Amino acid sequence: MEGLSFYIPGAVMLTAFLLKLPALRRNPDDTLLRSVSGLLLVASFVFLFAAPSTIAAVNRITGIPNFSAPLVYCILTAFSGACLVLVINWRGGPPEQTRRTSRLSIAAYSLVVVALIVLFALGDAPVERLRDLDTYYANTPFIREMIVLYLLAHTVAAVVMTVLCWRWSRRVGRMLRYGLRLIVFGYLLNLGFDGVKFAAMGARWAGRDWDGLSTYVAPPLAQVSALLIGTGFVFPLIGHRIGVGWSTAVRYRRLGYLARALNSAASSMSASVTIGRWASLDLRLMKREAAIHDRILALTPYFDHSIHTDTYAAALAQGQTDDHAQSLADAAMIAAASTAQAANPGRNSLAAPERARQPSRTADDLVQMSHAVRRSPLVHEACRRAALTESSTP
The missing domain is CATH 1.20.1070 (Rhopdopsin 7-helix transmembrane proteins)
Known part of the structure; x- marks a missing residue:
């Protein structure tokens, strides 16, 4: 002993x-x-x-x-x-x-x-x-x-x-x-x-x-x-x-909401990247962030700047700060674009040049947008608006 x-x-x-x-x-x-x-x-x-x-x-x-x-x-x-x-x-x-x-x-x-x-x-x-x-x-x-x-x-x-x-x-x-x-x-x-x-x-x-x-x-x-x-x-x-x-781990989990919302817009480049099941969390986070960037890029033809403008104005009217309002507007435009892409996957990337604005996408921006996609009524309203627009488009 x-x-x-x-x-x-x-x-x-x-x-x-x-x-x-x-x-x-x-x-x-x-x-x-x-x-x-x-x-x-x-x-x-x-x-x-x-x-x-x-x-x-x-x-x-x-x-x-x-x-x-x-x-x-x-x-x-x-x-x-x-x-x-x-x-x-x-x-x-x-x-x-x-x-x-x-x-x-x-x-x-x-x-x-x-x-x-x-x-x-x-x-x-x-x-x-x-x-x-x-x-x-x-x-x-x-x-x-x-x-x-x-x-x-x-x-x-x-x-x-x-x-x-x-x-x-x-x-x-x-x-x-x-x-x-x-x-x-x-x-x-x-x-x-x-x-x-x-x-x-x-x-x-x-x-x-x-x-x-x-x-x-x-x-x-x-x-x-x-x-x-x-x-x-x-x-x-x-x-x-x-x-x-x-x-x-927290960042990886929080980005999950945005990643799932954009899943239908996966680009061929992100789909070709695979990692082993025992890959480190750092590598998984890197892959998730890269996939989100690729998917946002693939949604460019579906971006509607009017959604961004309207959501930004509504967020400011609710008392949000300028930075938070920008994140909400970006999230709304991206989520709406994903909804539009799912409804009309064949849109020509050159069909709507006025819609080609790219939102800011720093690591913190992505987390804020992911949170907005999950919880913000403004983002949910933008998705509903995009679905109605696409359904009425011949």
């Missing part, structure tokens, strides 16, 4: 990393994407190698008692460095300055990793300790310095990240602000982890026994902290993707 509390969050982080791999392969030069992916991978390693069962397995495989200690400390140090690098790239700024700051952070934490390995090699830790190595060897030369060094590096990163993310969170939009606040909360827990570790070691130096703080209080703080920090980094990216996806 204790192992699951490490392995489950580790699996979540590793899954998030694997989901990022396709994008990383497509954009290998994307610094921010590389930073996020690296953070997720290192975070998954933190959980994997910090689990007591993994610690025992690594010690057994290497044949070196407590070999897992510097390994876990090095991974935690790398995680701290990865967080700093990600925030540096996330905030942006002059590219050269961003690269220089990132390289300095990587170099500094790489030196800490090397120092941890050297100190472990110089020290003597013959008794395997799976859960209380920090306090058990708190007075052992070199091992003591190794523990203090990794805690100091961890604390420095936590303080810097807390300050940077909190200041930044006060100047950004909602989605990013939520992510940054999660990171801040995670690093506050990190500082709690460092605090109880230092307290337990300080008690050992003073001849007292506060080992329970290090053994039982610190690990849950570290687990929750890593999850919050990882989630805080990923949340704005996922939230943005969900927001964009939701916006696309």
Whole structure:
């Protein structure tokens, strides 16, 4: 059960990393994407190698008692460095300055990793300790310095990240602000982890026994902290993707009314374009917008400018704004043209040059026209008028 509390969050982080791999392969030069992916991978390693069962397995495989200690400390140090690098790239700024700051952070934490390995090699830790190595060897030369060094590096990163993310969170939009606040909360827990570790070691130096703080209080703080920090980094990216996806879905659905109203006017060009049943929503939206443009173009011979003029005037008389009145008038002329085309499909495209006015068709215009086609009585009246006109035409 204790192992699951490490392995489950580790699996979540590793899954998030694997989901990022396709994008990383497509954009290998994307610094921010590389930073996020690296953070997720290192975070998954933190959980994997910090689990007591993994610690025992690594010690057994290497044949070196407590070999897992510097390994876990090095991974935690790398995680701290990865967080700093990600925030540096996330905030942006002059590219050269961003690269220089990132390289300095990587170099500094790489030196800490090397120092941890050297100190472990110089020290003597013959008794395997799976859960209380920090306090058990708190007075052992070199091992003591190794523990203090990794805690100091961890604390420095936590303080810097807390300050940077909190200041930044006060100047950004909602989605990013939520992510940054999660990171801040995670690093506050990190500082709690460092605090109880230092307290337990300080008690050992003073001849007292506060080992329970290090053994039982610190690990849950570290687990929750890593999850919050990882989630805080990923949340704005996922939230943005969900927001964009939701916006696309809403636009696709709203354009459906206009697309169905124009279905009978489908051009040969739009009919020849097919997409797979598993095509992305972005591609489906693109196809729907293109089909609507094609169908409006096919209706050009049926456009009746008098319908546009009358509907525009009626909309203004109802108190509509000029832009809204224009959209209603365009929708009425297009819907009426579709009705006329259905009643008289053989009209010559050159028969009525005065009717050839093309309505504006930006993406937002299409959505407004689709809404009008669905709900506006003015549009419904224009369709009725077009049907009567076509039925009386010999």
